Structure formats: structure tokens, C-alpha cells
Amino acid sequence: MISLKSEYSKYYTYKGRKISKKISLSKKNLIDKIYHIYTIDEFIIRYHNKNYLNQKIVLPKKFNRVNIEIGFGDGEFLIKNAIAYPKELFIGIEVYLNGIAKVLQTISELKLKNIILSNLNSIYFLEAMTLRSVDKIFIINPDPWKKKRHHKRRLISFEVMELLTKLIKSKNSIYITTDSESYFNDMNNLIIENRDSLGSHNVKILSENDELYGISRYQRKAIEKGEKIYQLTF
Ligand SMILES: C[S@@+](CC[C@H](N)C(=O)[O-])C[C@H]1O[C@@H](n2cnc3c(N)ncnc32)[C@H](O)[C@@H]1O
Numbered sequence: 001m002i003s004l005k006s007e008y009s010k011y012y013t014y015k016g017r018k019i020s021k022k023i024s025l026s027k028k029n030l031i032d033k034i035y036h037i038y039t040i041d042e043f044i045i046r047y048h049n050k051n052y053l054n055q056k057i058v059l060p061k062k063f064n065r066v067n068i069e070i071g072f073g074d075g076e077f078l079i080k081n082a083i084a085y086p087k088e089l090f091i092g093i094e095v096y097l098n099g100i101a102k103v104l105q106t107i108s109e110l111k112l113k114n115i116i117l118s119n120l121n122s123i124y125f126l127e128a129m130t131l132r133s134v135d136k137i138f139i140i141n142p143d144p145w146k147k148k149r150h151h152k153r154r155l156i157s158f159e160v161m162e163l164l165t166k167l168i169k170s171k172n173s174i175y176i177t178t179d180s181e182s183y184f185n186d187m188n189n190l191i192i193e194n195r196d197s198l199g200s201h202n203v204k205i206l207s208e209n210d211e212l213y214g215i216s217r218y219q220r221k222a223i224e225k226g227e228k229i230y231q232l233t234f
Contacts, residue, residue, distance in 0.1 A: 015153040027101035047128040063089035065135040075103035093122040144180035179222035184230035201234035
């Protein structure tokens with residue numbers, strides 16, 4: 001993996017920034033030992049590399065449903081879902097290597113067989129997916145990039161939303177939550193302005209009874225600070 005990362009660093013960066021957080025030796029060893037079993041990153045890099053056949057991802061047929069979580073952080077929600085629904089496939093994409101290592105640890109302890117992991121910038125993964133091949137997509141509290149001059153670093157843009165809507169099998173299967181009112185407003189406006197291509201959507205402020213309320217450490221921290229959690233479904 002490390003050699004892939006240095007040779008094809010472009011696929012591991014997002015909005016032009018390199019991800020270089022320190023990782024412990026034990027986590028590095030775990031990644032070196034078992035990450036290749038749970039990932040198809042090399043295939044995706046080949047997909048984007050025009051010297052190879054331009055074949056889209058072929059997922060294992062044995063699963064009832066295909067779910068994707070983008071930016072899973074430390075993987076709490078991803079793991080919870082994979083345990084609760086063993087017949088479904090959960091694809092977790094996260095550029096933060098420590099998060100990948102955490103999930104790998106749990107996967108190997110619990111012998112979970114229904115997770116595919118990717119350490120790539122999610123856009124490259126999504127672009128390599130077959131249209132209408134995904135049942136649900138979750139993006140739980142993407143980085144809000146609060147300062148206006150940093151808004152361009154945000155994960156969600158019209159292009160990303162459009163790509164997501166092409167991947168889902170049926171309407172209202174994309175779930176995005178955020179604790180940032182400004183990010184929520186921007187996403188909400190983008191959908192309203194582009195209704196022709198993105199279709200209709202639902203919005204709500206989550207409360208305790210909602211499924212996605214308090215489901216990650218990041219989100220719980222925001223709730224403790226008194227922030228509202230906004231959800232968009234489309
Ligand atoms: C604010 S954190 C939230 C993490 C987690 N969803 C949670 O709620 O605890 C956003 C996460 O998205 C990841 N991320 C940001 N841009 C990404 C991208 N283009 N592809 C994959 N992951 C990304 C970051 O590394 C970070 O872990």
C-alpha cells in the first residue's frame with residue numbers, strides 16, 4: 001500500500017491537500033499485513049490509469065444490498081451496520097489512515113466478511129462504480145470547513161451530488177448529515193437550484209428518535225456543544 005501511495009499520490013489527496021497524519025508502528029504493521037484483503041484500491045487506480053482496461057468495479061454478487069459510507073472517520077457507524085446486516089455489503093471510504101487501521105482491527109477481531117475499505121479520495125472510488133449499483137449512501141458530518149475561504153475544500157458540490165444520484169438504485173437513498181448550518185444551507189440551495197438533475201429532496205433537523213442522530217463521535221461532540229444536526233435525503 002505504501003508504495004502505491006507514493007507512486008499514485010494523486011488518488012490519495014483531496015482538494016489538493018496531502019493527508020499526512022502520524023500513524024503508530026502497530027497500526028502500520030496491521031495495514032501492511034491485512035489491508036490488501038479488504039480493499040480494491042489498486043483496481044480503482046488502474047481504472048483511472050488509461051494504460052489499463054477501463055473496467056468498472058464488479059462487486060461480489062453474494063450480498064443482498066450495497067451500501068457506501070464516505071468519510072467514515074473511526075468507523076463506528078460502518079462497523080455497527082456491518083454487524084447488524086451481515087448479508088449486506090458495506091463499502092467504507094476514508095482518507096484518514098488511522099480510521100482505516102481502527103476498522104481493520106475490528107474487522108479482524110470480529111471476522112467481519114462484508115466490508116470493503118478504501119483509503120482513496122472517495123471521488124475516484126465513486127467514479128469507478130457502475131451506475132445504479134448502490135442501495136444506500138451515507139455521508140455523516142463531512143468536514144464543514146467553516147471559513148468562507150475554505151468552502152471550496154468541502155466534499156459536497158453539485159458535481160459530487162450528481163454523481164451520487166447516478167449511483168443509487170432508487171430515489172431518497174442518499175443520506176447526508178451535518179452540524180454546520182452554512183453547509184446545510186449551501187447543499188439545500190444546490191439541490192433546489194438543480195432540481196432538474198438532482199430531483200426532489202427531504203430535509204430535517206434530527207432528534208433523538210432519528211436513526212442517524214448521535215451515531216458518531218464527531219456528531220455527538222457537536223450535539224454536546226448544542227449544535228443542531230441537519231439531514232438531507234435525496
Ligand atoms: C468531520 S469528519 C467525520 C467523520 C465521521 N463521519 C464522523 O462523523 O465521526 C470527516 C471525515 O471525512 C474524511 N474525508 C474528507 N474528504 C474525504 C474524501 N474526499 N474521501 C474520503 N474521505 C474524506 C476525513 O478524513 C474525515 O475523517
